[in-house]
Amino acid sequence: MLALYYAPGLASFLPHAMLREAGADFELRFIDRDNDAHKGEAYRKLNPNGLIPVLVDGENVVFETAAIALHIADKFPVSGLAPALGSAERSQFYKWMVHLTNTVQPEYRVWFYPHQHVVDEAAIPSVKEAAGQRLNRMFDLISEQLGDKTWLLGDRFSAADLFLFMLIRWSRNMPRPARTLPNLGRFAERVFARPAVQETLKAEGITAPFF
Missing domain, CATH: 3.40.30.10 (Glutaredoxin)
Known part of the structure; x- marks a missing residue:
């Protein structure tokens, strides 16, 4: 189990x-x-x-x-949460998983817990604002990479899409939520509509706003 x-x-x-x-x-x-x-x-x-x-x-x-x-x-x-081993799609899947976990996700730790990143509390607002600006730039680049594709890997849904949805969701109360980028907003709607995602939100007791 x-x-x-x-x-x-x-x-x-x-x-x-x-x-x-x-x-x-x-x-x-x-x-x-x-x-x-x-x-x-x-x-x-x-x-x-x-x-x-x-x-x-x-x-x-x-x-x-x-x-x-x-x-x-x-x-x-x-x-089908990941493409076949050894395929070109698998390489692209790894790229997105590593990018999201190594580049985007750590910035949220700075945004949500800025006190952990300073020795002088007076610097907290500046550290938080800088993290927010970096996240905005990251989502701008992701938006450009996604373009008009349905999923990060094109027509194929993968775990990377669930990862990106989670990160978009975390921005919902930031000054510029990621959903305000039109294609990221549409992308989030597609992931949100998946039955498994609905079940996950319900099981965790998560209510609106979802992203």
């Missing part, structure tokens, strides 16, 4: 939605961040960093969101 340790709306959304897309048999295990459950000894035995999510697959414990996502894609190949 697979077990996903999650908290609503956090990075665990990606593997959660992937498991539902794959029709997997899995168990959700809620981590109460408000009571610092992610900092407790039991959770740190799974992820010493104390970050969410963690996926337990039998004796195999995996943390880091992108690593979990790749594990799920490989474990359920018939789900």
Whole structure:
């Protein structure tokens, strides 16, 4: 039995939605961040960093969101969440997964937790604003790359689209939400309409605004 340790709306959304897309048999295990459950000894035995999510697959414990996502894609190949190994599409899939996890996602940590990135609290507003500006530029570039394609890989839906949807969703309360870029807004609507995404939002108790 697979077990996903999650908290609503956090990075665990990606593997959660992937498991539902794959029709997997899995168990959700809620981590109460408000009571610092992610900092407790039991959770740190799974992820010493104390970050969410963690996926337990039998004796195999995996943390880091992108690593979990790749594990799920490989474990359920018939789900089509990733192109075939060795294909050109697979390379493009890796490109997007690495870009989203390595370039875009870290900027959100600066935006949401700017106090962790300064030694002088007076610098917090400036650090936060700069992160917001960088995220705007990143989404501008993603918008250009997406163009008028249906999905990041063209006509083929993949886990990278779920990843991008999650990141677009995180911007919903920023001064310039990513959805205001027309093609990213339409893209988010397409991902949002997927039954597995609807089920994930419902299971996590996430309500409007969704993105």
